[in-house]
Amino acid sequence: MFYKTDEPHGLPHDPLKSCVVPRPIGWISSLAADGTVNLAPFSFFNLLCSEPPMVMFAANGKHPHGHKDSIVNVEATGEFVCSMATWDLRQHVKETSAPVLPDTNEFELAGLETEPSELVKPPRVKASPIHIECRYHQTVDLPCDIEDGRNTICIGHVVGVHIRDEALTDGLIDTARIKPLSRLGYQEFTIAEKVFAIPFLKK
């Protein structure tokens, strides 16, 4: 089949998010200007470059109460942390996506413990095996078809990385053991259960 995105696709659900899969999930913690702690998952999330290391998450649309708290907070206070979402934490990930008011601390809402960060003020998700501390670099505003909404790409400079000892085997991150959660389309998720190497070709 082929469909033009400005015409009906004829399928029971919009297939587009299943066409770019799996998407890693950045579990973004930030502080509001008044110090309220915020936590939310973002599957439009990725590492963008490594020299210097930069990451992005895209906060899209809006809540009934306004723009997504994460982008409002990061633009106001200039820092965020990406904790890794894992299979073990999948229910907590869902709970922290609730469209609650900015004065709600989603760590408390989901019964998650915090752990202080080293270089930035937002705390980390203690139960996560990997945390990436970031300083805000720039927002890219994309077109947004939702009235009063914002489709934003929030880019951060990675200033520190925590990796739990248990996440390492022989000095390498053991992806199969820590089971990072990724998003597919619809209401589907996946984890990397099969990990294999493709040795890079050398001339």
Ligand SMILES: Cc1cc2nc3c(=O)[nH]c(=O)nc-3n(C[C@H](O)[C@H](O)[C@H](O)COP(=O)(O)O)c2cc1C
């Ligand atoms: C696994 C998962 C991934 C999500 N990814 C995104 C995303 O990439 N962008 C987005 O705007 N919302 C995404 N959401 C929805 C947000 O988490 C939700 O709108 C949340 O309330 C935003 O919180 P905030 O207002 O505290 O920033 C996702 C939800 C889940 C459960």
